[in-house]
Amino acid sequence: PSQLEQFRPEYHFSPAKGWMNDPNGLIYIDGEYHLFFQHYPDTTVWGPMHWGHAVSKDLINWEELPIAIYPDSLGYIFSGSAVYDEANSSGLGTTENPPFVAIYTYHDMAGEKSGAGDYQKQAIAYSLDKGRTWIKFEGNPVLPNQGIKDFRDPKVSQVIQANGQRLWVMTLAVKDRIQFYGSPNLKEWSLLGEFGQEIGAHGGVWECPDLLPFTAPDGSQKWVLLVSINPGGPQKGSATQYFIGTFENGKFTPDDTMIRWLDYGPDNYAGVTWSNLPKEQNRTLFIGWMSNWLYAQVVPTSTWRSATTLPRELSLFDVDGTLLLKSSPAKELASLRSASFEGSHEETNLPSQAVEILAEVDNPETFSITFSNELGEEVTVSKEMGLVSVDRSNAGKSDFHEDFAALHSAPMSWEAKEIRIFLDGSSIEVFVNEGELVMTSLLFPNSPWKKVKVNGDLDQIQIFQLKKP
Ligand code: FRU
Numbered sequence: 201p202s203q204l205e206q207f208r209p210e211y212h213f214s215p216a217k218g219w220m221n222d223p224n225g226l227i228y229i230d231g232e233y234h235l236f237f238q239h240y241p242d243t244t245v246w247g248p249m250h251w252g253h254a255v256s257k258d259l260i261n262w263e264e265l266p267i268a269i270y271p272d273s274l275g276y277i278f279s280g281s282a283v284y285d286e287a288n289s290s291g292l293g294t295t296e297n298p299p300f301v302a303i304y305t306y307h308d309m310a311g312e313k314s315g316a317g318d319y320q321k322q323a324i325a326y327s328l329d330k331g332r333t334w335i336k337f338e339g340n341p342v343l344p345n346q347g348i349k350d351f352r353d354p355k356v357s358q359v360i361q362a363n364g365q366r367l368w369v370m371t372l373a374v375k376d377r378i379q380f381y382g383s384p385n386l387k388e389w390s391l392l393g394e395f396g397q398e399i400g401a402h403g404g405v406w407e408c409p410d411l412l413p414f415t416a417p418d419g420s421q422k423w424v425l426l427v428s429i430n431p432g433g434p435q436k437g438s439a440t441q442y443f444i445g446t447f448e449n450g451k452f453t454p455d456d457t458m459i460r461w462l463d464y465g466p467d468n469y470a471g472v473t474w475s476n477l478p479k480e481q482n483r484t485l486f487i488g489w490m491s492n493w494l495y496a497q498v499v500p501t502s503t504w505r506s507a508t509t510l511p512r513e514l515s516l517f518d519v520d521g522t523l524l525l526k527s528s529p530a531k532e533l534a535s536l537r538s539a540s541f542e543g544s545h546e547e548t549n550l551p552s553q554a555v556e557i558l559a560e561v562d563n564p565e566t567f568s569i570t571f572s573n574e575l576g577e578e579v580t581v582s583k584e585m586g587l588v589s590v591d592r593s594n595a596g597k598s599d600f601h602e603d604f605a606a607l608h609s610a611p612m613s614w615e616a617k618e619i620r621i622f623l624d625g626s627s628i629e630v631f632v633n634e635g636e637l638v639m640t641s642l643l644f645p646n647s648p649w650k651k652v653k654v655n656g657d658l659d660q661i662q663i664f665q666l667k668k669p
Contacts (some may be wrong), residue, residue, distance in 0.1 A: 203500075206501075207626035208504070209507045210668045210669075211260060212624055213235060213256075213507060215239060216502050218504060219583075222327070222470035222489050223250055224236040224302075225268075225470060226282070226475065226485075227283065227476050229299065229330070229331075229547070233256045233474060234331050235253070235487065236252065236253050236306075237252045237254070237274050238251070239252030245505070247426060248495060249278055250277055251277050253265040269304070270651065273307065273308045274341070275321075276308075276309065278305035278353065279306055279407075279573045280300045283475050284475070285326075285386065287371065292324075295490075300326065301324055302324060302325045302327070302435045303324050303352065304520055305323070305433045306322075306341060307319060307352070311526075317349050318346070319345070319349075321340075322354045323336070338377065341387060341390070351375075351647045353409065355372045355409055355472060360479045367383070368382065368384070369381070369392070370383065373407045373409050376391075376402055378409050379394050380393045380451075382450055392449070392451070393449075405430060408428040408471075408499075409425060409426060410425070411426075411452070412473060422444055424444055424525060425442060425447075429494070431494070434461050435466040435606070435608045437494030437495055437603070438493045439468070439492075440461065440471055441460060441461055441462070444525075458522070460608045461610075463640050464608065464610030464637065465641045467509075467525075467642045468490060469489050471488025477481075484513065485511055486509065487509055490508055490533055491506045494601065499600060499626075500600055500644050507627070508534060509640055512527040512528060512638075514526065514527055515528070516552040520613075526634065529629075529632065529637035533556075534546075536667050536669065539665045540663065540668045542661070543662070545613075548661075548663065550663065551663070552648075553625055553648040553649060555667070556666055559660075559661040560660070561617055561656070561657065567658045569582070569653070571618065571645070573630075573645055573651075579649075581639075583612065583632075587611060588610050588639065589607055591606055597646065608639065612636075612637050614636075617633055618633055618634065619658075627642055628641050662667070
């Protein structure tokens with residue numbers, strides 16, 4: 201690849217040019233997965249936010265489309281979500297051609313500078329042509345602000361209430377907590393409940409929430425509330441925590457006070473899930489922004505900045521009576537596998553920079569896998585003394601931020617049986633036991649990884665060369 205394209209991922213979505221942060225408006229409809237994203241096309245740092253747009257039929261092959269929503273006199277277009285208003289409850293389409301409705305935050309820069317406390321407001325836009333073009337609702341904002349500085353990132357879903365009626369529920373990040381609003385028509389919203397004041401991690405502001413129903417392994421119905429937080433993550437900077445509990449009449453009640461993290465690596469932030477997935481598939485599909493606000497704007501890419509994580513399927517699992525969220529690589533990823541090779545305890549050559557490694561663990565307590573290049577740079581994934589670690593302290597470029605070169609660890613008290621690792625142009629994603637523990641990290645080696653070596657009690661490892669989608 202040309203020098204300009206160094207570090208460009210092959211099978212993760214990255215914008216053709218310019219800056220990207222959070223995934224927005226994730227919606228599946230008519231065989232297409234839509235990915236909108238926080239985007240500033242003119243430079244590779246954060247700026248006036250647009251919603252960029254890409255579509256995929258399989259979560260792997262992404263086609264970038266023209267920008268979907270542009271900033272205007274009300275402000276920048278911050279993060280939000282999209283729903284399919286099939287019954288045309290908003291009246292913004294027709295019953296024959298129901299609207300897609302995007303719900304986003306307006307961020308008024310002038311208001312912020314002038315010291316006003318109400319510069320973030322919720323607004324809607326709609327599309328009648330499968331998300332290609334968007335019309336802003338003339339009655340915006342639909343949810344004004346009563347003077348709270350951080351008031352953003354609406355995630356809307358349809359909730360069936362106890363009486364069988366459908367209600368649009370907006371989960372909103374409000375400073376250091378979450379508020380839930382309800383609406384019959386996406387245009388008028390009223391406060392239902394609030395959560396989070398004295399629970400969870402509070403090292404930073406709460407952002408980009410998502411509220412998800414799940415069936416637990418014992419068959420009980422649970423709700424999971426994802427809450428991104430910046431800073432205050434377990435590896436410094438930004439990260440996503442989650443709560444497990446019940447959601448009734450607009451009130452979220454957690455089962456316990458435990459702090460849980462979705463991904464123990466430093467580089468998975470602001471992730472949310474797709475709306476309108478086919479019910480019969482019963483899947484919850486997630487994608488995150490593969491970066492960290494700590495250094496996102498200075499990582500050494502040239503014409504673009506940032507990519508998404510791999511798409512992941514979320515589910516609940518149980519460890520000794522504690523429920524946790526599992527993030528499994530989406531099954532569609534298997535279609536990327538081409539040639540496969542057996543690895544050994546000697547060093548084995550890697551066929552390309554885009555590979556997947558699958559290893560069965562013999563002795564669940566001690567093993568390590570090291571990827572290296574001819575420059576002596578390396579990254580090691582290991583488990584020892586109940587900690588899973590990814591060590592990128594000598595993994596290539598790191599002088600852009602003092603906290604980048606580091607060893608990151610995560611507690612894992614239960615057995616590791618299988619390790620799946622995905623490497624791409626500038627990342628490593630580690631899934632232990634199909635995602636019971638996940639660590640996502642950016643890496644900027646000065647030359648691609650050439651070799652893999654395993655130590656300790658790992659059975660045969662398999663190496664898959666991954667196709668360029
Ligand atoms: C999270 C975030 C959101 C906000 C957006 C602005 O990364 O800070 O809270 O809407 O990015 O780009």
